[in-house]
Amino acid sequence: MRIRIEKGACVGNARCAAVSKELYVLDDDGYIDTEGFDVPEGMEKLAKYGARACPEKIIYVEEDDGTISWPLKKPA
Template sequence: MKVLINQSGCVGHARCNNVAPTLYPLGDNGYIASSGFSVPIGEEGLAKRGARACPERVIEVRETSDEPR
């Protein structure tokens, strides 16, 4: 699973960070500090909840083709 983040669309609500701070770190300015990452095994639920928490919908979660379904 991969997470893609449109950093330029982030307005700093920090809801993703509130749900999953280790997956969605904030920079010094309070905006998301990552443009994307591979989700560690076992943290898929957190990644999805963090993405759903974003009111601006700038976080996209994608299943990767090499993962079992």
């Protein structure tokens, strides 16, 4: 699993880091400090919780098969 982040769209809510400071590292100004990372084995649930905590929905959960499981697509 991989996490992709639209770093430039981060507004500094820091809710992702409140869920996991290990995975969602912030810079000195409180904004996300990465554009993404591979999720370490055993930390998948925590990574998903952190992504879902973002009110801006700029954190994407990319599954091993390449599909995006978060944020959910709205029906057409």
